[in-house]
Amino acid sequence: MDIQPIKSDKDYRTVLKEIDRLWLSPEGTPEGDRLDVLIALVVAYEEKRWPPEPETLSDPVEVILAHIDVTGRTQDDLAKLLGSRSRASEILNRKRSLTLGMIHKLHEQWKIPAELLIRPYKLDAA
Secondary structure (H helix, E strand, C coil): CCCCCCCCHHHHHHHHHHHHHHCCCCCCCHHHHHHHHHHHHHHHHHHHHCCCCCCCCCCHHHHHHHHHHHHCCCHHHHHHHHCCHHHHHHHHCCCCCCCHHHHHHHHHHHCCCHHHHCCCCCCCCC
């Protein structure tokens, strides 16, 4: 089969061209087996060369900000939900933690999964 490890970006590009050539190879054929092995090598190389980014929604504030962005809501909408503009600002600026009541409102009214809102996160020092 003469398959070598991918050690450089040049090797990587060469293997990608070979994958393109083999792409429609039937399963169970020598070409299909070669394709499977090459894909596994590419996945391993990509994970090593370009490690996955840490989860961007790693804390509740990021989850809320992403939800606001995706749904077209605003900080004013969050303020109405939480009871005041200052409270919404404190949450988004990491000056105040979410309370259980706030988490419940965000879950019930904005349909944000509660498990994403109960994660611990660091507050900025005052």
